[in-house]
Amino acid sequence: MDESIGIRERARGALRVELADVALRQFEDRGYDETTVDDIATAAGISPRTFYRYFGTKEDVLFSDLPPSSIDLPELLSEHLARLAPWEALHQTLRNVPESVRAQRGRWSRQLRVVNTSDTLRAGHLEQHLNLAQSLIPVLSPRLGGPAALDDLRARVLVHAALTCFDTAFSHWAEHEGDIEILEAVDAAFSTFSSADPAQS
Missing domain, CATH: 1.10.357.10 (Tetracycline Repressor, domain 2)
Known part of the structure; x- marks a missing residue:
């Protein structure tokens, strides 16, 4: 693998984790149903469009790796x-x-x-x-x-x-x-x- 591609993928993975943590804090503080993607994006300092590059919906923040679906x-x-x-x-x-x-x-x-x-x-x-x-x-x-x-x-x-x-x-x-x-x-x-x-x- 090209080293630059590996670096970008690691950076993308780190940002995804950081964004998920921000979203989780918003859900805990405001309630899931009351929290919008705009709220999450604002708290993370990104645009809603950037959020959707990492998660298809705000629900995906919770379910994309929630056990047991994260294991084969x-x-x-x-x-x-x-x-x-x-x-x-x-x-x-x-x-x-x-x-x-x-x-x-x-x-x-x-x-x-x-x-x-x-x-x-x-x-x-x-x-x-x-x-x-x-x-x-x-x-x-x-x-x-x-x-x-x-x-x-x-x-x-x-x-x-x-x-x-x-x-x-x-x-x-x-x-x-x-x-x-x-x-x-x-x-x-x-x-x-x-x-x-x-x-x-």
């Missing part, structure tokens, strides 16, 4: 299914998310607290999870070993239950940061349904 989970689930039962494979797949980006967990908790204050954002977060579920179900279904139609149903139930466990644990941790570790919350949520593996029933 279908591939990770496939790897875990090679050696683990379905529910435990889902557990370990989603457990990998906070482990892999531990350094950003403070920002995660702030983002999720903002998401939980807005009906619009909660709906967007649900849509994100539904899209993620659609990518995981075809990976899990063939590993359940029963009639195809029932395996698809069971895979849907297991995947949605796993994502609910992750999301509930993540929200609980964000609201109680300092009292509980995120991995502890994830493990506790999944252990609630520790007998969910078809192989154990």
